[in-house]
Amino acid sequence: MTKPMHHARHICAVLALGAMAQTATADEVTLASGITGNAVENFKLIVAPWEKATGHTATLVPMPSSTTDQFGQYRLWLAAGNADIDLYQTDVIWAPQLADQFVDLSEPAGELMKSHFPSIVESQTVGDKLVALPIYTDAPALYYRTDLLEKHGASVPTTWEELTKTAQMVQDAERAEGNDDLWGFVWQGNAYEGLTCNALEWVKSFGGGQIVEPNGDISINNANAVKALELVSQWPGTISPDGVLAYQEEEARGVWQTGNAVFMRNWPYAYRLGSGDDSAVKGKFGVTTLPTGGGHDTSAATLGGWNIALSKYSENQDAALSLAMYLASPEAQKLRALNSGNLPTVVSLYEDADIAREVPIIPQWKDVFLQAVPRPSAPTKGAYNEVSNKFWSAVHNTLSGDGTAAENLELLELDLTDLKGSGW
């Protein structure tokens, strides 16, 4: 990474050439990746077999957990042609925006991709180019406290309205008993990409469409979407702390894992961490699909997921490609599933006996995964970040009481129409 090392690498290569040695040089492959929970330790565990087999080393460059922050940094590095980073862990929504900066992997990884979910591979394909290899997928679910629901005779809610009532009831009852810090529901309300995910789920599960439809039509300004946001805007200060409007995943997990929430909306990584020995909710919680609302019958879970892309500026193309292929392989995905509870993108792993025994949540998560809804990154192309930013700003304004849902969505529609112009 650093200059001297860089030179050392060159010197090594020269020496190897000089000696006409046939052995491959040991390269250092760097991977930039956002960090949540115990991702650093898990990374070392997962790459160990690859390092042993190839003699290369893999170095993790830890990045902030906010995907918005990561994207900004990566875009800057890629625009500058940074050769220090070989591989990038990319969000499922980035492929259309960064396609030009990454190497086409359809040739080397074509065969491997046949074992993955076709829809996920599709999300990483721009034109004919395979921009990144999926390493795990993500779909959020509703976490609930089995002990608290049982204690207060409540059932697991299937609608948002029911969740609001149950959360309020349990919260009131627990507070009456002196449990002052208990909250009904925690989620991600900070003004960032995560709020787009949360809000897309509310809107979609109320039958309000998915902001921009696959054909490019702007659908967000409708009665169901307004109804969804009107319900949600009652939450901060009642069943959710006011501070939820500054929460990202880790803040929500902080409240949940210390035993201070009845419900939480979060990604699968929180399951494994919540079951750890240092967790106050160990063995006291269950997971289910997110609720529906407004009489609509299907729920929605925003499709997340992470992929590995190979920078075209990397000077270690071969070693980097080898690591990317390894990380996307069934072997590495199984290790990752067992260690961090991430959902594999390899179809056969959902039937795997070890995974079913160690992380029973993964086979169950297939139900959540079936209701996954993509963010409108494909139809909006390069403008996705701005669309998402405008959407989360409109929602954040509504939730913090700056304008009503109807007013803000109407303005949002106008903004998006302006942004779209004659086409995305």
Place this chain on the structure above:
Amino acid sequence: MPSSPPSGMSSRHSLSAQRRRAAMWFLAPMLIALFCVAAWPLLRTIYFSFTNTTLTSLYDGKWIGFDNYLSYRKLSSGRVIWRGTLADPAWWNAVWNTVRFSVVSVALETVLGLIVALVLHQNFKGHGWVRAAVLIPWAIPTIVSARMWGWMLNDQFGIINDILLNIGLIETKIAWTANIETAMLAVLAVDVWKTTPFMALLCLAGLQMIPKDIYEAAKVDGVHPIRVFFKVTLPLLRPALMVAVIFRMLDALRIFDLIYVLTPNSKATKTMSVIARENLIDFDKFAYGSAQSTLLFALIAIFVSAYIWLGKVDLSGEHSK
């Protein structure tokens, strides 16, 4: 060595020319460095703001004139649509946030800094240590202090809420950084905490320049201390204070890190720098963001010129000689 010219007049002439040449050589490295790190990026940003450059194609931008600043289109219905930064409500909201933040924070810091400086100016036991200790908030990197305060202001496990609850000042926990009404207050509080020491230090330096005998004369005449402060200390401190305020103002007008880290970047706290960065990088509207950066630069330049002109600030130090 060149032979010395015959007449005294031309000898002095060539000597001063030689000195000027030498000075040029000594100044050249600094001028080149300044050009590379300050002038070039600035000129390039201004150039970008007149093109349609994006971050993915930095070198393929086409000249589009003032469209990033302001442009209009006539629709077939006859309606005229204005576009560009100057017609963007989000930009004006950011300008308003920045100006509000700068004026309030610098005013508070100046008053508090002056008070701290007056205290530190007294001779008491261990005043050297206290002077060093006061500087600690200024020495902590902004990102670190923003994170630190982020945890202290956290609504659920933050110590600020805990203290306020325990002494009975508030009834329920307040989400300081998330709530749009308190987010700006939180930013202001942290900024005041962080930069008051800087103001105090500059004021203290000013105070130490004031001759002691003026105070002695005032004492002999039996002038009340408060009158001494307003009639002697403040007027004599004014030049130093004006310079300190302009330094802080320059800093405050381009605030970015504290707000970016501490608050959720909602409409309530977004400043000019934050919105420019958002367009430059997140939205891939590099040229549009450049236009906003250029406007920010222009705004600061206008403000500084007006301040120096109206306040008759003596930056060159000519008059005090």
